[in-house]
Amino acid sequence: MSEDLAPPRWAVELNSPPVPRTKATIPDPPGYTAASSGNKKQIASSKTPARTAPTTEEMxxxxxxxxxxxxxxxxxxxxxxxxxxxxSGNSLQIFSIMMVVMAFKNPIMGLVATNQAFEKFDSDGTRAALLGVKAVYVAMQVLALALGVWKVNGMGLLPTTRSDWLAWETARDAIETAIPAF
Known part of the structure; x- marks a missing residue:
């Protein structure tokens, strides 16, 4: 009965920490630096030079x-x-309307925040070259706006005919008309 009262082996192993393994048996992998291990001798014997700070021209x-x-x-x-x-098509549906809103919102927000987008790159050495970069950024945002205008034109929402502007002009007659059947 005394054998039944002894704790199981797993409980004994759980309470005692495992025996630490020696590092000498396993070589360090290629490219391993000893800086993370904290061994001062290996750090001192390392042959890699310290990294130099970049110059202002490089930055x-x-x-x-x-x-x-x-x-x-x-x-x-x-x-x-x-x-x-x-x-998304050219009909007036919620998905196509959302696409048009996003096509105009994103470039306009980008144009408004042009200086904020480039302020982290601004320094005395980059100020002159940054003007050209900002000009390209503005041109790309205008190109994105043009894509939105193309979509609005395709949906028929741009007033491009005389009848859209003049009250006495009659609207164009459609060549075909589609009527859905129920």
Missing amino acids: DTLKLKKAWEVALAPVKQLPMTAIMMYM
Whole structure:
């Protein structure tokens, strides 16, 4: 009966910590730096030089590259927006109306926030080159607005004929009329 009162093996192992393994048996993987382990001898014997701080010219070059990425970001959205607008059709439905609202809202908000989008890249060395980047950004936002105007024109919401402006002109007669049957 004394054997039944002894705790099970798993309970004994749970209360005692495992035996630590020695690191000497496993070599460090290639590219491992000892800085994370805290071993001072390995850190001192490391042959990698310390990284030097970038110069202001290098920082200005990097800032301009990032500014160009921000300036060209609206163009990357144009193909998908154009496909979505084409697929939504030209009838007045909630989906096509939402597409038109988004087609105008995003570029207008981008134009309003032009200086805010580029203020993190502004420095004495980049100020002159940043004007050209901002001009490209504005041009890309205007191109996105043009896509919205194309959609509104396709929906027939732009007043492009004389009868839209003059009260005495008659509206064009439709060549075909579709009447849904119930």
